[in-house]
Amino acid sequence: MQSILSIVVRHAAMHHVKKVHAIGLSVGSLSDLEEEWMQKYFNHLSAGTIAEGARLKVEWVPAVLSCEACGKHFAIDKTRLDGISCPACGQKKFSLVSGREYHIKDMEAE
Numbered sequence: 143m144q145s146i147l148s149i150v151v152r153h154a155a156m157h158h159v160k161k162v163h164a165i166g167l168s169v170g171s172l173s174d175l176e177e178e179w180m181q182k183y184f185n186h187l188s189a190g191t192i193a194e195g196a197r198l199k200v201e202w203v204p205a206v207l208s209c210e211a212c213g214k215h216f217a218i219d220k221t222r223l224d225g226i227s228c229p230a231c232g233q234k235k236f237s238l239v240s241g242r243e244y245h246i247k248d249m250e251a252e
């Protein structure tokens with residue numbers, strides 16, 4: 143969250159923004175972040191900055207796995223890896239391609 147705030151503040155300074163109203167985040171569905179927690183933590187961090195009081199708009203994006211048996215990439219929109227098998231070959235060994243990352247999508251400001 144600290145890194146998100148510093149990106150927002152830097153971006154705002156670059157564009158001579160007076161106030162940041164909302165920040166759109168895209169978050170991998172396997173991330174252990176929680177929307178409510180993120181907003182609280184962000185409120186705490188952003189106090190006294192240009193982004194104080196900004197609303198976080200979280201968009202959850204499906205995780206992408208790669209099958210270790212056949213190499214197929216497939217997306218899951220679950221938050222857990224339990225009970226998932228490869229749609230192509232049925233194996234249950236995967237590596238994670240994406241799903242735990244988060245980044246800033248857009249920003250509403252004036």
Ligand SMILES: [Zn+2]
Pocket residue numbers: 209210211212213214228229230231232233
């Ligand atoms: Zn497979």
